[in-house]
Amino acid sequence: MADRRDPSSVTAPDALHSHTVAIPDLRALDGFAAQLADRARQGDVFALSGDLGAGKTALARSFISALAKREGAPAPADVPSPTFTLVQEYEIGTQRVFHFDLYRLKRPEEAIELGLEDACADGIALIEWPERLGGYLPRDRVDVRLVIIGSGRRAEVVPRGRAVSRYSGLPPAGESR
Ligand SMILES: Nc1ncnc2c1ncn2[C@@H]1O[C@H](COP(=O)(O)OP(=O)(O)OP(=O)(O)O)[C@@H](O)[C@H]1O
Numbered sequence: 001m002a003d004r005r006d007p008s009s010v011t012a013p014d015a016l017h018s019h020t021v022a023i024p025d026l027r028a029l030d031g032f033a034a035q036l037a038d039r040a041r042q043g044d045v046f047a048l049s050g051d052l053g054a055g056k057t058a059l060a061r062s063f064i065s066a067l068a069k070r071e072g073a074p075a076p077a078d079v080p081s082p083t084f085t086l087v088q089e090y091e092i093g094t095q096r097v098f099h100f101d102l103y104r105l106k107r108p109e110e111a112i113e114l115g116l117e118d119a120c121a122d123g124i125a126l127i128e129w130p131e132r133l134g135g136y137l138p139r140d141r142v143d144v145r146l147v148i149i150g151s152g153r154r155a156e157v158v159p160r161g162r163a164v165s166r167y168s169g170l171p172p173a174g175e176s177r
């Protein structure tokens with residue numbers, strides 16, 4: 001029975017761990033990002049999806065500054081959007097963070113040339129436009145889809161694979177702090 005796998009039986013259990021977080025403003029975004037950063041460790045992959053302007057880069061910036069706080073390390077002076085470089089790397093205390101923006105990726109293989117696999121293994125990867133990776137998107141990851149709601153946002157969080165145990169059931173933003 002265990003080897004009778006169809007795609008739905010592989011993906012369905014993850015859906016049970018999905019949850020939605022209201023992020024009405026940038027302050028709430030900082031709170032949400034801090035909850036992710038507090039749990040984050042080497043090898044974690046965050047797939048940040050959502051329309052243009054949904055807040056993926058803003059979330060990455062908040063995450064990096066929350067991680068710096070956790071590590072007792074200085075926050076990077078600048079966290080530019082990797083629109084043209086496609087990836088920016090940071091050393092934050094003991095952690096390495098790789099911030100990807102794959103909007104301009106021409107083919108998934110290009111991400112491998114950019115060092116995607118090492119980034120996902122050696123650091124914490126924040127990936128905007130993860131859809132561009134096709135089959136190269138790591139299976140163990142946290143999907144964070146940002147949806148624009150008026151002037152605020154909603155995050156739909158789905159931890160998958162090894163990420164499930166640490167990222168299931170995040171409290172609503174603001175309640176843990
Ligand atoms: N939760 C939020 N509440 C209010 N404003 C927000 C929120 N999140 C992001 N914003 C604002 O939305 C704007 C666009 O955000 P951002 O550049 O992060 O989007 P993006 O998803 O990275 O876009 P792109 O697809 O172009 O990379 C910014 O001005 C940002 O401050």
Ligand SMILES: [Mg+2]
Binds near residue numbers: 056081
């Ligand atoms: Mg962006």
